[in-house]
Amino acid sequence: MTTEGPATRDSPQPQPSEVAPPRATGGAATRVDAVYFWVVRVVAKVGVIVTVWAAIATGAMLVHGHPAYLVLLVLTFAVSVFFAVRSWLKRGVEHRRHEVLKGILIVLSVLVLGVVAWLVPSSATEPALSAMNSDQAVTVSETPTEIVLTPTGTISDTGVFFQPGAKVDARAYAAVLRPLAEAGHIVVIPKQPFGIAFLSTGSFAAARSEHAPVTQWVVAGHSLGGTVAALDAATYAGQTPEPVVGLMLYASYPAGDESGLNADVLSISASNDGLATPAKIDASKPSLPPDTQYAVIDGSVHAFFGDYGPQSGDGTPTISHDDARAQISAASVAFVNSFDG
Structure with missing residues (x-):
């Protein structure tokens, strides 16, 4: 005589095709959270690219110009790298509150990158x-x-x-x-x-x-x-x-x-x-x-x-x-x- 647990006979076993996808971490994430997750990744990566390009385009003006622009580039690059690394280390989408505030911060970040690119100066030439x-x-x-x-x-x-x-x-x-x-x-x-x-x-x-x-x-x-x-x-x-x-x-x-x-x-x-x-x-x-x-x-x-x-x-x-x-x-x-x- 054998003993069967209640799940052995009555509960169907999951098939490979029925395995659930990875769950979002931090609670029930929404579609807005997913969009925010990817937008932050993209904007941070673009921020790194824009600041590096601006530094190269500025050239010697980084040394010979007013230090304000150099400070802006360094701060923008540091913040972009921080969020780029932080977002790419995340394993999944997390539910976050304050969605309006997040949207405002993203828009401000894009505007800052636009200003950084626009402020690239015209450098002196000969003579x-x-x-x-x-x-x-x-x-x-x-x-x-x-x-x-x-x-x-x-x-x-x-x-x-x-x-x-x-x-x-x-x-x-x-x-x-x-x-x-x-x-x-x-x-x-x-x-x-x-x-x-x-x-x-x-x-x-x-x-x-x-x-x-x-x-x-x-x-x-x-x-x-x-x-x-x-x-x-x-x-x-x-x-x-x-x-x-x-x-x-x-x-x-x-x-x-x-x-x-x-x-x-x-x-x-x-x-x-x-x-x-x-x-x-x-x-x-x-x-x-x-x-x-x-x-x-x-x-x-x-x-x-x-x-x-x-x-x-x-x-x-x-x-x-x-x-x-x-x-x-x-x-x-x-x-x-x-x-x-």
Whole structure:
């Protein structure tokens, strides 16, 4: 006589095809949890790829640019690696609460990656890189936040503070501005956080009293940098000590009405500029003082005001970059020298 347990005769044995799939860990996971699980994996992996690409594309600017972008890249890379490793080590989908918050964090992560990619700067090229070398006429010093070109001979009491264009290497303006230093003027070029001039609005205020024997300033800038320079001119024109006596715009114009500015103004533009077009320069004239001087570099383009390669949306040049640079430098030197009389 044999003894049979209740499951031996009455309960069917599971067949191989009926084995249940692996269960989600952490409770009853939903389809939303599964989507979140895979989205985090993908976004984290993309984050690693984007930050590595941005670092490679930025190149020497990681060392020569303002440290803010390097810090952003390092933090974004570290967070991306953490979540990438964490998500790929998980064996299954877990049920999680706060689904709305999770969605917001994912969207914010994607936006941050988009900003990281968009902020990749335009790096300086020759002859600007060679112009960064000191010689018998000019001493070039560089810190994490600024570049200073100092004449080795007699120094004028008129200094130049120049704001770079958006996302452009500050070194890219060394060649076009070096003739000003050779003419005896201290030239200060700030390194803007993330390459955005509006994030560097306090840099001129900090530099005003730090560069003896300068007692008066010409503020200048290219493109967006010129817009910020116009704001500095409006703030410090007529003030003592170290007043702003001049404003120099490279392919730029003010954001507001500066027609009553108590300072001389020089606007240098390019006839073939596809960004600060001749039409935009003409339309901005009522925003500048009536005695503003205008110089147009015939055949030049927006990117010829620095040395950083072609720029998206720009026009087509009909003169050489060297010719345009020489004309821009000559007009700048004549304007700044006029304050030494």
